[in-house]
Amino acid sequence: MSxxxxxxxxxxxxxxISTVSKALRNSYEISAETRDRVMEAAREMGxxxxxxxxxxxxxxxxxxxxxxxxxxxxxxIQAISGAESVAQEKxxxxxxxxxxxxxxxxxxxxxxxxxxxxxxxxxxxTSETGRYDHLNDLIQSGVPIVFFDRIAHEIExxxxxxDDFASxxxxxxHLIRQGCRDIAFLSLSDSLSIDNKRKxxxxxxxxxxxxxxxxxxxxxxxxxxxxNLSTIIELLNSEKRPDAIFASVEKLAxxxxxxxxxxxxxxxDQLKVICFSNLRTAPLLNPSLTTITQPAFQMGAxxxxxxxxxxxxxxxxxxxxxIIMKSELIPRESTRRTT
Amino acid sequence: MSxxxxxxxxxxxxxxISTVSKALRNSYEISAETRDRVMEAAREMGxxxxxxxxxxxxxxxxxxxxxxxxxxxxxxIQAISGAESVAQEKxxxxxxxxxxxxxxxxxxxxxxxxxxxxxxxxxxxTSETGRYDHLNDLIQSGVPIVFFDRIAHEIExxxxxxDDFASxxxxxxHLIRQGCRDIAFLSLSDSLSIDNKRKxxxxxxxxxxxxxxxxxxxxxxxxxxxxNLSTIIELLNSEKRPDAIFASVEKLAxxxxxxxxxxxxxxxDQLKVICFSNLRTAPLLNPSLTTITQPAFQMGAxxxxxxxxxxxxxxxxxxxxxIIMKSELIPRESTRRTT
DNA sequence: ATAAACTTCGAAAACGTTTGCGCTATAATT
DNA sequence: AATTATAGCGCAAACGTTTTCGAAGTTTAT
Numbered sequence: 001m002s003x004x005x006x007x008x009x010x011x012x013x014x015x016x017i018s019t020v021s022k023a024l025r026n027s028y029e030i031s032a033e034t035r036d037r038v039m040e041a042a043r044e045m046g047x048x049x050x051x052x053x054x055x056x057x058x059x060x061x062x063x064x065x066x067x068x069x070x071x072x073x074x075x076x077i078q079a080i081s082g083a084e085s086v087a088q089e090k091x092x093x094x095x096x097x098x099x100x101x102x103x104x105x106x107x108x109x110x111x112x113x114x115x116x117x118x119x120x121x122x123x124x125x126t127s128e129t130g131r132y133d134h135l136n137d138l139i140q141s142g143v144p145i146v147f148f149d150r151i152a153h154e155i156e157x158x159x160x161x162x163d164d165f166a167s168x169x170x171x172x173x174h175l176i177r178q179g180c181r182d183i184a185f186l187s188l189s190d191s192l193s194i195d196n197k198r199k200x201x202x203x204x205x206x207x208x209x210x211x212x213x214x215x216x217x218x219x220x221x222x223x224x225x226x227x228n229l230s231t232i233i234e235l236l237n238s239e240k241r242p243d244a245i246f247a248s249v250e251k252l253a254x255x256x257x258x259x260x261x262x263x264x265x266x267x268x269d270q271l272k273v274i275c276f277s278n279l280r281t282a283p284l285l286n287p288s289l290t291t292i293t294q295p296a297f298q299m300g301a302x303x304x305x306x307x308x309x310x311x312x313x314x315x316x317x318x319x320x321x322x323i324i325m326k327s328e329l330i331p332r333e334s335t336r337r338t339t
Numbered sequence: 340m341s342x343x344x345x346x347x348x349x350x351x352x353x354x355x356i357s358t359v360s361k362a363l364r365n366s367y368e369i370s371a372e373t374r375d376r377v378m379e380a381a382r383e384m385g386x387x388x389x390x391x392x393x394x395x396x397x398x399x400x401x402x403x404x405x406x407x408x409x410x411x412x413x414x415x416i417q418a419i420s421g422a423e424s425v426a427q428e429k430x431x432x433x434x435x436x437x438x439x440x441x442x443x444x445x446x447x448x449x450x451x452x453x454x455x456x457x458x459x460x461x462x463x464x465t466s467e468t469g470r471y472d473h474l475n476d477l478i479q480s481g482v483p484i485v486f487f488d489r490i491a492h493e494i495e496x497x498x499x500x501x502d503d504f505a506s507x508x509x510x511x512x513h514l515i516r517q518g519c520r521d522i523a524f525l526s527l528s529d530s531l532s533i534d535n536k537r538k539x540x541x542x543x544x545x546x547x548x549x550x551x552x553x554x555x556x557x558x559x560x561x562x563x564x565x566x567n568l569s570t571i572i573e574l575l576n577s578e579k580r581p582d583a584i585f586a587s588v589e590k591l592a593x594x595x596x597x598x599x600x601x602x603x604x605x606x607x608d609q610l611k612v613i614c615f616s617n618l619r620t621a622p623l624l625n626p627s628l629t630t631i632t633q634p635a636f637q638m639g640a641x642x643x644x645x646x647x648x649x650x651x652x653x654x655x656x657x658x659x660x661x662i663i664m665k666s667e668l669i670p671r672e673s674t675r676r677t678t
Numbered sequence: 679a680t681a682a683a684c685t686t687c688g689a690a691a692a693c694g695t696t697t698g699c700g701c702t703a704t705a706a707t708t
Numbered sequence: 709a710a711t712t713a714t715a716g717c718g719c720a721a722a723c724g725t726t727t728t729c730g731a732a733g734t735t736t737a738t
Binding site for chain 1: 624
């Protein structure tokens with residue numbers, strides 16, 4: 001039936017609790033004979049150590065937290081999957097939290113993570129996050145943080161990102177080479193590290209080709225889905241409609257598809273679309289979608305690997321370190337050259 | 340800096356540990372004055388209670404585990420999202436585990452969940468899972484389990500599912516009404532509750548319309564992605580190619596799309612496709628995909644709600660209960676009637 | 679005035695581990 | 709034979725809480 005503790009084992013075997021404990025951990029202090037007796041009894045009685053008692057003694061929980069701003073998102077879910085894989089190998093447990101793109105939730109959750117609940121944190125920032133006191137406090141209290149994708153430059157720790165500037169530059173260049181001259185950039189948030197890098201890459205490419213850099217072509221889409229949809233429809237209905245859209249995130253590209261469909265604009269004939277995306281169905285869309293795909297799984301795995309590397313040390317203070325992985329530009333129908 | 344405990348607070352305020360503890364929990368035994376002093380000091384010194392010490396005392400962890408056979412899967416991720424939402428409201432924490440469709444992993448993870456790590460479990464079974472000893476052991480040890488989608492009929496507890504039989508029947512009927520007479524069913528596993536229900540619905544519909552029930556039209560696709568792809572290609576290249584495919588899970592429909600594309604079969608003209616799916620891009624596919632969509636988010640939320648309802652009792656033994664939610668058939672291009 | 683009741687707090691046990699140290703018996707060393 | 713080393717085990721403290729109980733001191737009732 002229920003819970004069997006060291007005490008129960010000790011009583012059953014008529015030895016002390018410490019003997020049982022040591023036997024189970026294969027201590028040299030215990031004779032082979034009693035060790036085997038204990039092991040056998042433990043298996044038989046279904047003993048499983050209480051993890052929290054151990055945590056209390058050791059100040060180690062063998063648990064890490066994973067904070068993402070969105071759960072139903074192909075990129076983040078692949079990253080989580082990557083982190084989970086290496087955690088499972090290392091016998092670590094993962095607490096998953098959805099911050100829902102809300103700074104307030106992020107702060108509250110981070111607050112719950114001090115004092116030993118987790119040994120470390122892997123996270124991607126909220127689009128609202130502009131101050132980092134809560135994160136610094138956590139680090140100060142001894143819980144290291146590794147960032148991925150949406151990072152805080154201001155915090156000295158390990159960060160796993162992709163080559164956002166270059167990818168965005170390449171993506172924009174790709175559009176230009178396909179004949180586009182008026183490219184709108186759909187942005188998610190001004191405070192986001194990746195968003196800014198991507199904007200810069202976009203602007204730099206425009207600059208290289210001497211294209212009009214009127215900043216009005218950077219469209220902020222930070223509302224909910226329907227809000228964004230109407231923003232995009234408005235854009236596509238405007239007098240001077242752009243001939244291409246560069247969506248900084250996947251969901252904005254999908255909204256663009258929906259908008260185009262709704263008002264009868266043909267992709268790629270009248271509008272070309274490219275975006276950062278980890279959509280598996282990108283090749284199957286109508287038309288198939290040109291994407292810049294980040295190595296999401298590997299990013300999560302890498303973030304976890306770095307974190308664990310530090311956790312294995314006595315006093316885990318993570319040094320500043322930028323790990324930059326490459327995204328891949330995959331041209332498809334949505335940016336096909338038209339005449 | 341780091342960790343501040345009750346002892347630290349007590350020392351700073353020159354009162355006893357128990358006074359501090361009681362003050363923080365607003366005990367009637369403590370005067371308003373000292374309570375306020377304690378509260379103030381706690382905030383100032385950044386006190387956060389050590390969760391595991393409390394867990395040890397209370398035999399409650401305020402944590403639940405979520406086990407899914409696949410993480411990069413729209414259905415499961417939406418379910419997780421639903422469960423996470425209600426957990427966050429109830430101030431519970433969620434440990435997420437990926438069983439990778441492997442019985443052995445499921446067993447091992449379940450083994451780690453005894454003895455207090457979690458107060459309860461929400462899970463969907465592996466396609467390999469055929470025996471339930473590990474689950475029964477866990478329940479016996481006092482940790483309740485709530486199943487969703489892929490359930491174990493043999494275990495008496497709460498189960499959240501959808502009307503798989505009816506949905507599958509309706510989906511098959513839909514295909515028949517669109518003119519199909521030779522429908523292949525792509526199955527994932529014989530041991531899976533949902534798979535069997537769906538097969539039965541499919542067969543029942545065939546029966547109703549007096550169609551050929553040769554069981555060879557049930558195709559097992561339990562390999563990896565490339566294996567399944569070649570299985571489907573073989574099917575579509577066979578002498579008597581089916582005129583429709585009913586995929587029991589989303590990924591098999593996507594493989595069907597890929598297979599059709601590869602060997603130049605046009606959907607829906609030459610082949611109609613329907614599947615169970617939570618793909619957000621289903622309307623944007625080429626052609627748009629007819630789906631039977633489960634209320635994944637609500638299922639996860641419902642499972643969590645039921646679990647918490649029981650956890651709030653003293654001795655949480657969950658009664659047998661079948662909660663059945665409705666899926667929605669959304670006809671799209673992939674099953675459009677052709678002449 | 680004494681007894682009773684109440685208010686406010688502290689001592690200590692308990693949750694289930696791990697581990698340093700001490701104790702006893704036997705084996706090895708002189 | 710006397711000493712020392714060693715093997716094998718148990719005691720007890722510690723981790724950070726919560727909570728029962730009792731000890732004061734204070735107020736109210738008789």
